[in-house]
Amino acid sequence: MHTIDPIEKANLTLLLGQQWRETIAVRDHCISEGSSSISSSNTSTQKLSIGRATPPEKPLRPANLEFVRPGFGVKVGKAGSLSSRIAILHALANVEQWAIDTALDNMARFGYYTQATAGTVFKNPTEDMQDQEYVMPDRFFDDFMQMACDESKHFKWLVERLESQGAHYGDLPVHASIWDSCTDTARSALARMAVVHMTIESRGLDVNPSTIARFDRSGDADSAKMLQKIHQDEVTHVQIGHRWFCYLLKRHEGVGAVLVNDSNDEDNRQAFGASGKDTDGIDVTERRVLDDVDDVLYEFRQVTPAYAQKADGSQGDEIVDPVEAQRRKRFQEVVVQYFKGSLKPPFNTEDREKGGLTRGWYEPLVIVRERTGFRPAAGRKLQSKQDKMESTDVAIVPDVVAGAPAELEQKAVAP
Secondary structure (H helix, E strand, O other): OOOOHHHHHHHHHHHHHHHHHHHHHHHHHHHHHHOOOOOOOOOOOOOOOOOOOOOOOOOOOOOOOOOOOOOOOOOOOOOOHHHHHHHHHHHHHHHHHHHHHHHHHHHHHHHHHEEEHHHHOOOOOOOOOOOEEEEHHHHHHHHHHHHHHHHHHHHHHHHHHHHHHHOOOOOEEOOOOOHHHHHHHHHHHHHHHHHHHHHHHHHHHHHHHHHHHHOOOOOOOOHHHHHHHHHHHHHHHHHHHHHHHHHHHHHHHHHOOOOOOOOOOOOHHHHHHOOOOOOOOHHHHHHHHHHHHHHHHOOOOOOOEEEEEEOOOOOEEEEEHHHHHHHHHHHHHHHHHHHHOOOOOOOOOOHHHOOOOOHHHHHHOOOOOOOOOOOOOOOOOOOOOHHHOOOOOOOOOOOOHOOOHHHHHHOOOOO
């Protein structure tokens, strides 16, 4: 993150990624041998340990880069001309450069964390838990090392494509809006996952298909194929953010964790009844073991939305289990608190679902930011001019807010 030259940073990150993959192989070998140390002379690679580092307040950049405020740079256009395509590729390269730093910062900043930097609230806190230090599972570093390598690969592809068009990275002004969001979430791993990886990166999933189509229509098939590869990787990055957001909720707030069947606990008696089995009919003791394993290696599970059917045969409301509802509520609370941007349709619902975000996660957060500087609350309904004239003084709670946190419904009022 202290490396100034962007290509060198990408190359060093890819080198670190290669070393980490070798570490994963050693770790897997040790697990298969049932030992925490290297027990075979055939394994020549040493296992890298998790160190400690203080990430910089802001990653270094070349002195020749011209920084502008977001929205005040070169208008990229719609890829109909060479200059427009260069501007788009340059803007995307800038995004990927910050994305490298973001993934590295996640590991350095949140690898070792306390309750405060987790950004969660313990469900049943005990004495001194606030100051206790935790370490993320190895899978956390696996995921974000892979993400850092993906972003490095993307950056190099984009730079090469720029140069093939007679341009260079740094020819146009850049901004640091992504790092601004990283700064805003520097004290909360939960907020970092929700804002940067589940909100900002999922926004990329919305706009990428149209960008790819424009390059294709303009005759730049090579760029279109490259952008399609990048897009597929970005889906997995949203998955990663989703995985660790859910992990932190489960680890510290009990969202998704299985209750212990304690006969002295009224909540547990209501949850499991006298049979000692959960709602799936699985013995509580057995499910608890599975739950503990999942705490170490939280696996992403794509949720396919299910909808109730109305009497007339049309689609009704989404059916959401209590755990999923809790996750959505916390996500929406965190985004409202930390995210400074706005969410606007249309949404790429198909790829968002691949990333774990069904419509109920983000649609309640659709907002409009007025040019006057007024910052509307989450859940605001998009209004036409006629709607505004007819409902100037009427509070508006859109249909998409149904099932959202009560706090969001209360804030959903007209300007």
